Amino acid sequence: MIEGPADRRMRDASERPRIGTDPVTALIVHPDAAERAALGAVLDSGERIRVVTLTDDGDAAVTLAHRQRPAVVLLDERVNAPDNRDLIQALARWSRVIVLTGAAEHSAIRELLCAPVRGCLVYGHFEASDLLGAVRAVAAGLGWLSPVAVAAATWQLRSAR
Amino acid sequence: MIEVLIVDDNPIVRMALRGYLASAGDVTVVGEAPDGRTAVTVARRLRPGVTLLDHRMPIADGLSVVSQLAEYSRVLVLTSDDADELIAGMLRGGAHGYLVHGEFDPAELLRAVRAVAAGEGWLSARGASVTIAMLREQAAREQEDAVRAEGTRARRERFGLTRREQDVMALLCAGHANAAIARQLLLTEKTVKNHLASIFTKLQATNRTEAVVRWTGQQ
Numbered sequence: 354m355i356e357g358p359a360d361r362r363m364r365d366a367s368e369r370p371r372i373g374t375d376p377v378t379a380l381i382v383h384p385d386a387a388e389r390a391a392l393g394a395v396l397d398s399g400e401r402i403r404v405v406t407l408t409d410d411g412d413a414a415v416t417l418a419h420r421q422r423p424a425v426v427l428l429d430e431r432v433n434a435p436d437n438r439d440l441i442q443a444l445a446r447w448s449r450v451i452v453l454t455g456a457a458e459h460s461a462i463r464e465l466l467c468a469p470v471r472g473c474l475v476y477g478h479f480e481a482s483d484l485l486g487a488v489r490a491v492a493a494g495l496g497w498l499s500p501v502a503v504a505a506a507t508w509q510l511r512s513a514r
Numbered sequence: 515m516i517e518v519l520i521v522d523d524n525p526i527v528r529m530a531l532r533g534y535l536a537s538a539g540d541v542t543v544v545g546e547a548p549d550g551r552t553a554v555t556v557a558r559r560l561r562p563g564v565t566l567l568d569h570r571m572p573i574a575d576g577l578s579v580v581s582q583l584a585e586y587s588r589v590l591v592l593t594s595d596d597a598d599e600l601i602a603g604m605l606r607g608g609a610h611g612y613l614v615h616g617e618f619d620p621a622e623l624l625r626a627v628r629a630v631a632a633g634e635g636w637l638s639a640r641g642a643s644v645t646i647a648m649l650r651e652q653a654a655r656e657q658e659d660a661v662r663a664e665g666t667r668a669r670r671e672r673f674g675l676t677r678r679e680q681d682v683m684a685l686l687c688a689g690h691a692n693a694a695i696a697r698q699l700l701l702t703e704k705t706v707k708n709h710l711a712s713i714f715t716k717l718q719a720t721n722r723t724e725a726v727v728r729w730t731g732q733q
Contacts, residue, residue, distance in 0.1 A: 463649065466646055466649045466650070467649060467650055467653040469650075470646065471643065471646065472642065472646075478634075486639075490639035490642070490643075493639070494643070495639035495640050495642065495643045496637075496639055496640075496641075496642030496643030496644075496645070496646050497639060497642050498635075498637055498642040498645065498646070500629035500632075500634035500635055500636055501634050503610070503611065503629075503634060503635030503636055503637050503642070503645070504610070504633065504634045504635045506635075506645045506646070506649055507605050507609070507610055507635050507645070509649060509652070510602075510605050510606055510645070510648060510649065510652070511605075511606060511608060513652050513656075
C-alpha cells in the first residue's frame with residue numbers, strides 16, 4: 354500500500370501520547386498555609402493541571418505520593434519529615450519532584466540539584482506562569498530551573514573540568 | 515542598556531530576532547555575524563553584554579567558538595538543535611543560556627536576554643533537564659573519586675611506609691631513577707638506596723616494578 358502524506362499524518366497522530374486529555378496531577382508540600390494555598394490556586398488556574406492534595410507534613414506527603422502517584426510534587430525544602438531523612442529521594446520514588454527554595458547561593462542550589470529533583474524554583478525569581486511552565490515541563494519528562502539556579506548549575510559545570 | 519550581538523547564518527532569523535529585541539526599551543542590537551569566526555572578531559571589538567549564538571553555521575559553528583566568545587561576552591545559545599551533547603558542550607564551553615527555536619516566544623527571549631545579562635542564566639525545559647542530569651553525574655563521579663582515594667589511602671597505610679619513604683615512592687612511581695630522586699629530595703644516592711631497600715621489604719617487592727605495582731594497586 355502506498356502511504357500518502359495524509360496517512361502518515363493520521364498514523365502519527367494515533368501514536369502520539371494523549372497529551373491534553375488527562376490533567377497533570379500535582380501534590381503541594383509546603384509548611385506555610387497561606388503560601389500553600391496561593392501555590393495551589395496558581396496551579397488550579399492552569400489548564401489541565403489539577404492539585405490533588407496539599408500538606409505541610411513531609412512524611413504524610415510520602416504516603417500520599419505513594420497512594421496517589423501525582424505526576425509532580427512541588428516541595429518546599431523547609432518541610433520536615435522525621436521518618437524520611439531523605440525526603441526528596443522518598444518522594445522521587447513515586448513522582449517527579451520540583452523543589453522550591455529561598456536559597457540563591459551557588460553551593461546551596463548545587464546541593465539541591467544533586468538530589469533527584471527535576472526542577473528548582475527559587476523564591477523571588479519566578480512568576481505564576483513559570484510555576485505552571487515548570488509543572489508542565491517536568492510532567493512531560495523535562496526540567497525547569499529558575500535563572501539563579503541556572504547560573505549556579507552552569508557555574509558548577511564549568512568549574513569541574 | 516543591554517548590548518546584543520546576533521550570530522546566525524540565516525538573515526531571516528536575524529531579522530526576526532532584531533524585531534523581537536527592538537520592542538524592548540532596554541536592549542539594543544549592536545552587531546550581527548553570519549558565522550562563528552566573524553562572531554569572535556566582532557565580539558572582541560564590541561564586547562557586547564549578550565551574544566545570541568546559533569550552532570549550525572558555515573566556516574565555524576557555534577560550539578567551536580563558544581568558549582572564545584565567552585571571554586568577551588555572555589553567551590545565550592539560540593538554535594534549532596537540542597541534542598544533549600550539544601547542550602552539554604555549550605554549557606561546559608561557557609554559555610549561560612540555551613533556547614530552542616520554536617519553543618520560545620518574544621517575551622521569553624527578552625527574559626532570557628535580561629537574565630543572562632544580569633549574571634543569571636536561562637535554560638529551555640530540555641536544557642534544564644540535561645543540566646540537572648549532568649550535575650548529578652558529576653556529583654556521583656566526585657563521590658566515587660573520593661571513595662577511591664580513601665581506599666588507596668587506607669591500603670597504603672597498611673604498608674607502614676615513613677613520610678620520607680612515601681616521598682621516594684611517589685618519585686619512583688613517576689619513573690625517576692635513583693640519581694634524580696636523590697636530587698629532588700636533596701639526599702645522597704646511598705640514602706635513596708637505603709630507603710628503597712626498606713620500601714621493598716615493607717611492600718614485599720623484589721624490584722622497582724613490583725614495588726610500583728603494589729603501591730599503585732595495579733594488577
